[in-house]
Amino acid sequence: xSDVRTDIRVEETVWITLPDGCRLAARLWLPSADTGPVPAxxxxxxxxxxxxxxxxxxxxxxxxxxxxxxxxRVDMRGAGDSDGVMEDEYTERExxxxxxxxxxxxSQSWCDGNVGMIGLSWSGFNGLQIAAKAPPALKAIxxxxxxxxxxxxxxxxMGGCLLNDNLQxxxxxxxxxxxxxxPEIVGDKWREMWLRRLDKVSPxxxxxxxxxxxxxxxxxxxxxxxxxxxxxxxxxxxGWADGYTNAVMRLLAGLPGPRKGLIGPxxxxxxxxxxxxxxxDFLGYVIRWWDHWLKGRDTGxxxxxxxxxWLQESERPRARYTERRGxxxxxxxxxxxxxxxxxxxxxxxxxxxxxxxxxxDIVVQSPATTGIASGEWCPYGWGxxxxxxxxxxxxxxxxxDDDILAAPFQLLGGARLTVSFSSDRPEAMLAVRLNDVAPxxxxxxxxxxLINLQHHAxxxxxxxxxxxxxxxxxxxxxxxxxxMPVGHRLRVAISTVYWPLAMPVPMAAQVTIHEAxxxxxxxxxxxxxxxxxxxxxxxxxxxxxxxxxxxxxxxxLKITRxxxxxxxxxxxxRNLGAIRIKETGLELQALGSEAYSISxxxxxxxxxxxxRRAEFKRDDWHAAxxxxxxxxxxxxxxxxxxxxxxxxxxxxxxxxxxxxxxxRSTAGxx
Numbered sequence: 044x045s046d047v048r049t050d051i052r053v054e055e056t057v058w059i060t061l062p063d064g065c066r067l068a069a070r071l072w073l074p075s076a077d078t079g080p081v082p083a084x085x086x087x088x089x090x091x092x093x094x095x096x097x098x099x100x101x102x103x104x105x106x107x108x109x110x111x112x113x114x115x116r117v118d119m120r121g122a123g124d125s126d127g128v129m130e131d132e133y134t135e136r137e138x139x140x141x142x143x144x145x146x147x148x149x150s151q152s153w154c155d156g157n158v159g160m161i162g163l164s165w166s167g168f169n170g171l172q173i174a175a176k177a178p179p180a181l182k183a184i185x186x187x188x189x190x191x192x193x194x195x196x197x198x199x200x201m202g203g204c205l206l207n208d209n210l211q212x213x214x215x216x217x218x219x220x221x222x223x224x225x226p227e228i229v230g231d232k233w234r235e236m237w238l239r240r241l242d243k244v245s246p247x248x249x250x251x252x253x254x255x256x257x258x259x260x261x262x263x264x265x266x267x268x269x270x271x272x273x274x275x276x277x278x279x280x281x282g283w284a285d286g287y288t289n290a291v292m293r294l295l296a297g298l299p300g301p302r303k304g305l306i307g308p309x310x311x312x313x314x315x316x317x318x319x320x321x322x323x324d325f326l327g328y329v330i331r332w333w334d335h336w337l338k339g340r341d342t343g344x345x346x347x348x349x350x351x352x353w354l355q356e357s358e359r360p361r362a363r364y365t366e367r368r369g370x371x372x373x374x375x376x377x378x379x380x381x382x383x384x385x386x387x388x389x390x391x392x393x394x395x396x397x398x399x400x401x402x403x404d405i406v407v408q409s410p411a412t413t414g415i416a417s418g419e420w421c422p423y424g425w426g427x428x429x430x431x432x433x434x435x436x437x438x439x440x441x442x443x444d445d446d447i448l449a450a451p452f453q454l455l456g457g458a459r460l461t462v463s464f465s466s467d468r469p470e471a472m473l474a475v476r477l478n479d480v481a482p483x484x485x486x487x488x489x490x491x492x493l494i495n496l497q498h499h500a501x502x503x504x505x506x507x508x509x510x511x512x513x514x515x516x517x518x519x520x521x522x523x524x525x526x527m528p529v530g531h532r533l534r535v536a537i538s539t540v541y542w543p544l545a546m547p548v549p550m551a552a553q554v555t556i557h558e559a560x561x562x563x564x565x566x567x568x569x570x571x572x573x574x575x576x577x578x579x580x581x582x583x584x585x586x587x588x589x590x591x592x593x594x595x596x597x598x599x600l601k602i603t604r605x606x607x608x609x610x611x612x613x614x615x616x617r618n619l620g621a622i623r624i625k626e627t628g629l630e631l632q633a634l635g636s637e638a639y640s641i642s643x644x645x646x647x648x649x650x651x652x653x654x655r656r657a658e659f660k661r662d663d664w665h666a667a668x669x670x671x672x673x674x675x676x677x678x679x680x681x682x683x684x685x686x687x688x689x690x691x692x693x694x695x696x697x698x699x700x701x702x703x704x705x706x707r708s709t710a711g712x713x
Contacts, residue, residue, distance in 0.1 A: 050074075050075055050108075050109055051072055051073060051074060051075065051105055051108040051109060052072070052073040052074075052075070052076065052108075053070070053071070053072050053073075053105075054070070054071040054073070055070060055093075056068055056069070056070065056093075056124070056228055057069045057070070057071045057115070059117065059144055059147050061120075061140055061143050061144075062143060065120055065125075065126045065127050065140075066125065066126045067117055067118060067119070067120060067125040067126070067140070067144065068092070068117075068118045068123055068124035068125045068228065069092070069115050069116060069117040069118070070092045070093070070100065070104075070115070070116045071113065071114070071115050071116075072104045072105055072107065072108035072113070072114040072115075073108055073113050073153055074108050074109070074111050074112070074113070078111060079155075080152065080153060080154055080155040080156075081111055081112055081113055081153065081154065081155055082112055082113070082154070082155055082157040082158065082159065082182075082333065082337035082338060083112065083113040083114070083115060083148045083149075083151075083153075083154045083157070083158050083159070084104070084107045084112050084113070084114045084115070084158075084159045084160070084161055084333065085115050085117065085144065085145065085148060085158060085159070085160050085161075086100075086103070086104070086114075086115075086116050086117070086160070086161050086162055086166050087117045087119060087141050087144065087160070087162070087166055087169060087170075087173075088118075088119060088122075088162060088165045088166035088169070089118065089119045089121070089122035089123070089129060089165065089219070090122070090165070090219075091118060091122060091123040091219075091222070092116045092117075092118050092123055093123060093124065093225060093228070093627060093629070094225075094624060094627070094629055094631045094659070095219075095619070095631065095633065096116075097587065097624060097627075098587040098589070099313075100116050101587050102315070102316065103161070103313070103326070104116060106326040106330070106582075107326075107330070107333070110330045110333070110334075111338075112333060112337070113148075113151075113153050113154055115148060117144055119137060119140065120136065120137070120140055121220070121240060121243075122219075123224065123225075124224040124225055124228040124229055125224075126236070128239060128240050128243040129220060129240075130220070130243055130244075130245070131247060131250065132165065132168075132216070132247070133168060133169060133172060133193065133263070133264035135263075137169060138169070138172055138173055138176055141169065141173045141176075141178075142173065142176050142178045145158050145173070145178045145180050145181055146178065146180065148180070149179075149180035156180055157180065157182050157337045157338075158178075158180040158181050158182065158337075159181070159182060159183045159184060159185070159333055159336065159337055160173065160174070160181060160183075160184040160185070160275075161184070161185040161187075161329065162184075162185070162186060162187065162189070163187040163188050163189070163311075163312070163313055164187075164188050164189060164287075164311065167186040167187045167188055167189025167287075168186075168189045168190060168193075168264070170184040170185070170186045170189070171184070171186050171189060171191060171266045171273065171277070172264050172266060174266075174273045174274070174275045174277070175266045175269070175272040175273050176272075177272065177273075177274045177275075181274075181275050182275055182276065182336050182337055183275050183276040183277075183278070183332065183333065183336035183337060184275050184276070184277055184278070185278045185280065185329055185332065186277065186278070186279050186280065186290075186294075187280040187281070187313060187314075188280070188281060188282065188285050188286075188287045188311050188312070189287055189290060190265075190287050190289070190290040191265060191266045191267040191270075191290045191293055191294055191297070192261075192265045192267045192289075192290070192293070193261045193262075193263075193264050193265045194257040194261035194262075194265070194502060195257075195289070195502070196286070196287055196289050196290055197287075198211075198212045198286065198420065198421060199251045200255070200495075201420070201492070201493045201545065202472075202492055202493040202494035202495060202498070202502075202518065202519070203255070203256075203257075203493075203494060203495030203497070203498035203502050203505075204472050204493040204494070204495045204541075204545045204546070205252065205255070205545060205546045205681075206420050206544065206545055206546075207420075207543050207544060207545065207546060207637075207639060207651055207674075208286070208419075208420045208421060208544075209248055209251055209252065210248050210637075210651050210653050210672055210674050211615075211617065211635075211637050211653050212248075213246060213247045213248025213249075213251060213653075213672065214246075214248065214635070214637075214653035214654075214655050214670060214672040215617075215635065215655060216247045217244065217246045217247055217248065217655070217670050217672060217685065217687065218655040218656075218657050218668050218669075218670045218687075219657060219668075220240065220243075220244045220247075221237075221240055221241045221244045221668050221687060221689060221697075222237075222240075222657055222659070222666075222668055223236070223237035223240070223659065223666045224236050224237065225627075225629070225659075226664055227627070227661070234691070237666070237689070237696075238696070238697065241687075241689055241696075241697045241699075242697075244687060244699075245701070246672060246683070246685045246701055248672060248674075248683065248685075249683045249685070249701065249703055249705060252681055252683065252705045253705055253706075255505065255706075255707065255708060255709060256498075256502060256503055256504055256505055256709055257501075257502035257503050258503070267293060267297060270294075270297040270298050270299060271299055273298055273300065274300060275300070276300060276301040276302065276332075276336050277294060277298055277300070277301070277302040277303075278302070278303050278304075278305070278329070278332050279291045279294045279295065279302065279303070279304045279305070280304075280305045280306070280314065280325075281304075281305075281306045281307075281309075282306065282307050282308060282309030282310055282311070282312075282314070282317060283306060283307070283308055283309070283353065283355060283367075283523060283524065284308060284309060284310040284311075284319060284367075284422050284424065284429065285309065285310055285311045285421060285422070286311065286419075286420050286421030286422075287311075287421070288306065288521055288522050288523075289457070289521060289522050291304045291305075291306050291350075291522075292304065292350070292377060292456065292457070292522050295349060295350060295377040296377060296378055301336075301345065302349070303332075303344070303345070303347075303349055303350075304349060304350040304351070304352070304377065305328075305350075305351050305352070306350075306351075306352040306353065306524070307321075307323065307352070307353045308320070308321070308353045308355060308364075308366070308367035308369060309322075309424070310421075310422040310423050310424030310428075311421050311422065311423045311424070312423065312424060313325055314581075315581040315582065316581070317424060318364065318365060318366075318424035318425075319364035319365065319366055319367040319424060320365060320366040320367070321366055321580070322580065322581035323578040323579055323580065323581060324578060324579030324580060324581060324582060325578075325581070326582060327579055327582075328344075328578060328579075331343075331344045332344055344576075347373075347576045348373035348374055348375050348376075348573040348574070348575065348576070349374065349375060349376050349377050350373060350374040350376075350377045350379070351371060351372075351373045351575045351576060351578075352371070352372060352373075352455075352524045353367070353369050353370070353371060353372075353524065354369050354370055354371070354372045354453065354455075354524045354525070354526055355367055355368070355369045355523075355524060355525045355526070356368040356369045356370070356525075356526050356528070357479050357481065357487065357525075357526065357527055357528050357531060358487070359432075359481070359485050359487070360429075360430060360431050360432050360433070360485060360486070360487040360488070361429065361431070362418065362427035362428065362429050362431050362598070363424075363426060363427050363428070363429060363598070364424075364429065369526075371575040371578070372455075372524065372573075372575060373573040373574060373575040373576070374455075374573055375572065375573040378456075379455070379566075381455075381566055381567050381569075382455050382456050382564050382565065382566050382567070383564075383565055383567060384562050384563070384564065384565070385562070385563040385564075385565040386398055386560060386561065386562050386563075387445065387560070387561040387563065388400055388401045388559070388560055388561075389401065389403055389443045389535065389556070389558075389559040389560070389561065390403065390443070391403070391405070392442065392443055392444065393443055393444060393445075394443050394444060394445040394533065394535060394561065400461075400463070400558035400559070400560050401558065402557070402558065403556050403557060403558055403559060404555060404556070404557055405441055405555070405556050406553050406554070406555050406556075407440070407441050407473070407537055407538065407539050407553070407554045407555075407556060408539055408551060408552070408553045408554070409439040409440060409538040409539045409540045410439045410540070410643050410644065411540055411542060411547055411551075411641050411642065411643050411644065411645060411646040411648075411649070412439070412540075412542060412611050412641060412643045413436055413439030413440060413474075413538045413539075413540045413541065413542065414436060414474065414538070414540055414541035414542045414543065414544055414545070415435060415436065415542070415543070415602065415611070415613070416430055416431045416432060416433055416434075416435055416436045416488075417430055417436070417488075417491075417541060417543075417544040418430035418431065418544075419544075419598070420544050423597050425595060425596065425597040425598060426596055426597045426598025426616070427598040427600075428597065428598040430487075430488040432485055432486055432487075433476065433478050433486040433487065433488050433536070434484075434486050436476070436536065436538070437478070437486060437534070437536050439538055439540070440474075440476070440536040440537055440538040441536070441537045441538075441556070442534055442535070442536045442537075443534065443535045443536075443537075444480065444532055444533070444534050445532050445533040445534070446532065447530060447531070447532045448527055448528070448529055448530065448531055448532060448533075449529060450529060450568075451526055451527065451528055451529060451568060452526070452527045452533070452565070452568075453524075453525070453526045453527075453565065453566035453567075453568055454489070454490075454523055454524065454525045454526075454527075454563060454564055454565065454566065455523075455524045455564055455566040456522055456523075456564030456566075457519060457520060457521070457522045457523075457564060458477055458490060458520040458523075458561065458562060458563050458564060459492075459517055459518060459519050459520060459561075459562050460475045460492070460517070460518040460520070460535070460537075460559055460560070460561050460562075461515065461516075461517050461518075461559065461560045461562070462515070462516050462517075462518065462556055462558070462559045462560075463513055463514070463515050463556070463557040463558040463559070464496065464499075464513070464514055464515075464516060464554055464555060464556055464557060465508075465510075465511055465512055465513050465514065465554070465555045465557065466496060466508045466510060466552050466553070466554050466555070467510050467511070467552060467553045468508065468510065468548075468550045468551075468552035468553075469497075469507040469508050469509075469510070469710070470496075470497060470507075470508065470548045470549075470550055470552065470707070470708065471496045471497075471508060471539060471548055471552035471554050472493060472494060472495050472496060472539060472540075472541075472545070472547075472548050472552075473493070473494050473496060473516075473518060473537060473538070473539060473554060474491065474492075474493050474537070474538045474539070474540065474541035474545075475491060475492050475493075475494075475518045475520060475535065475536070475537055476488055476489075476490075476491040476535070476536040476537075476538075477489045477490050477491065477520060477523075477533065477534070477535060478533070478534040478535075478536055479525070479527055479531055479533070479534075480531060480532045480533075480534050481530075481531055482530045482531065486534070489523055489525050489527075490520045490521045490522075490523040490525075491520055491521060491541075492518045492519050492520035492521060493518070493541055493545055494516055494517075494518045496508060496514070496516060496554070497708055497710055498516075499514045499515065499516035500514075504709070505708045505709045505710040506710055507708070507710035513557060524566075535561055537556065537559075539551075539552055539553075539554050540646060542639070542641055542646070542649060543613050543639035543641070543649075543651070546649055546651070546674070546676075546681075547641070547646035547649050548646060549646055549647035549649070549676035550646070550647070551645070551646055551647075587624070588624070588625040588626055589622040589623060589624050589625060590622065590623040590625070591620065591621075591622055592620070592621035592622060592623060592630070592632070593618065593620045593621035593632065593634075594620050595618055595619050595620035596616045596618045596620070597616060597617050597618065598615065598616065600614045600615065600616050601613075601614045602614075609642050609643065609644070610640055610641070610642055610648075611640065611641055611642075611643055612638060612639070612640040613638070613639045613640075614636070614637070614638050615636060615637040615638075615639070616635070616636050617635035617636060617637065618633065618634045618635060618636075619633035619634075619635075620632075620633065620634075621633070621634075621658075627661075628661050628662070629659060629660070629661050630658075630659070630660040630661065631657075631658070631659060632656065632657070632658040632660075633656070633657050633658075634655070634656045635653070635654060635655045635656070636653075636654050637651065637652060637653045637654070638651075638652045639651050639652075647676055649675065649676065650673070650674070650675045651673065651674045651675070652671070652672070652673050653670075653671070653672045653673075654670070654671055655668075655669070655670045655671075656668070656669050656670075665690075665691065665692045666689070666690065666691055667689070667690045668687065668688070668689050668690075669687070669688045669689075669690070670685065670686065670687045670688075671685065671686045672684075672685045673685070676707070677704065679706065679707055679708070680704040680705055680706055680707060681704070681705045681706075681707055682702075682703075682704055682705075683701070683702075683703050683704075683705055684700075684701065684702050684703075685700065685701045686698070686699070686700045686701075687699050687700075
């Protein structure tokens with residue numbers, strides 16, 4: 044959307060001076076001049092307001108200004124054109140700065156003293172974290188595609204298993220931490236600021252891998268540690284295709300104050316632009332939220348059900364959807380009395396009713412490529428990144444089928460599998476999938492969960508498994524809303540690998556399942572008094588004034604099975620593309636790719652490589668960052684290798700490399 048608007052005012056760069064003298068760069072949208080002081084909406088993140096994030100900002104913030112709010116987008120310390128350096132995500136420095144920013148906003152002549160925060164992903168996380176600091180002016184937040192538990196639900200670990208997203212997102216942040224400010228804004232000191240940033244960069248992926256348990260590092264910034272600290276009203280938004288879905292229902296159940304939840308079929312994006320659709324008038328919905336909490340207007344939003352979500356209906360699996368089949372449903376409160384636990388026991392190939400576990404004693408040992416149909420941990424909906432037909436993964440798993448359904452069956456919430464197990468190795472993992480088997484033989488993944496079996500007693504500490512000794516573990520599957528039709532049947536599939544979504548345990552463990560009990564969140568299909576609100580259709584914004592030089596692309600491009608080399612390779616593209624922004628004259632290029640490879644009969648051969656390039660051009664100014672990150676197993680460690688090179692024009696200005704061994708487990712080390 045072009046920022047040339049007749050009904051709002053835009054200030055391209057506003058400087059916020061913090062108490063320590065650090066200046067943060069911001070962009071400000073204001074309503075027309077005759078409105079007087081108004082409430083303000085803050086989005087606070089490191090994703091460069093003048094270039095990388097300009098397109099998203101140009102849709103969101105002008106709409107708030109049109110509705111009578113001041114909207115401000117602040118680049119965090121060390122990001123974009125702001126002073127200082129940034130070394131990690133979700134730090135005390137980040138939160139302290141934000142509290143100071145909110146106080147500054149509340150004191151401005153254009154603000155009436157009431158502030159809200161909105162964000163997606165990083166800015167969704169820190170919206171919750173900053174709300175937990177309870178700055179007086181912060182009255183309400185909107186947190187989208189974020190989490191209240193940094194260990195349980197972020198791109199690093201799932202059930203204690205190392206995700207390959209840790210490497211891929213780590214590679215992205217690794218690159219953008221070292222990007223330069225814009226000389227047009229900061230002047231001749233841009234190079235000095237850039238070199239200071241580059242000198243402080245270290246690969247975040249390596250830091251995150253050094254915290255393989257849910258220790259104090261992850262507890263910091265996890266608002267689930269103490270929900271009572273959050274005083275602001277919370278609108279929690281997620282999508283079933285996104286990686287961060289679980290937080291919405293936990294926040295509704297845990298927060299003591301005003302809260303509301305909205306979950307659509309969406310991937311990792313705001314609901315007015317997200318796919319799979321249907322998209323909604325999210326801007327209108329959020330403005331109703333702001334009007335209630337920041338202007339004191341009775342918009343009726345708090346009289347609506349606490350939870351509104353998209354009930355996904357069964358359809359053939361595809362790597363990409365334009366829209367997901369389904370319908371909106373609502374629950375007056377969450378947890379809901381309309382959802383009850385339904386227990387199934389696992390027997391030889393079957394799911395059977397009953398409360399008492401059955402003797403099972405089956406061995407699971409999966410090919411190293413089991414999981415190849417998983418899709419991305421965090422789909423963005425831009426390309427082929429959704430789970431596909433589960434037949435190949437089921438062939439590498441132990442499967443247990445329920446009876447064919449004689450009536451529709453709804454799930455709403457989180458399923459769990461309680462297992463009694465033993466392993467022949469000190470390290471092992473389990474992946475558990477809940478699948479929908481259709482009469483035509485197609486198999487869709489409904490939901491899934493992973494567990495590092497060294498975390499069977501909890502994620503706070505790893506315990507080496509004694510071969511042959513029996514243990515008990517609970518595998519928690521992602522929250523879901525799903526309806527299975529008549530004639531379909533439910534399947535549980537259990538594997539010891541889920542590659543390339545997660546790095547495999549490098550030793551090919553045999554896990555014996557002695558007993559297993561499945562608990563499903565059944566939504567009763569009687570009368571439902573809660574009526575979902577009308578969410579409207581997405582507004583159609585004008586495009587940002589850019590020349591597209593390279594279109595964006597994201598998703599799994601190719602799976603190669605080299606029989607001669609006994610190697611399977613998954614190639615992924617992760618390009619934001621290349622554009623020329625007409626309003627600033629800047630040309631931005633952001634390109635990325637990954638390659639994940641493994642030998643099907645040896646999980647120790649897993650190798651992950653992530654490449655990134657960020658490049659900036661205007662007239663005779665030309666700066667670029669190029670990084671490479673690699674990960675493989677080596678003995679009892681992860682071997683992480685990385686390089687970073689920075690160029691001014693064709694001249695290499697900075698170069699550094701890392702080669703580190705990181706213990707895979709803390710078992711026996713504490």
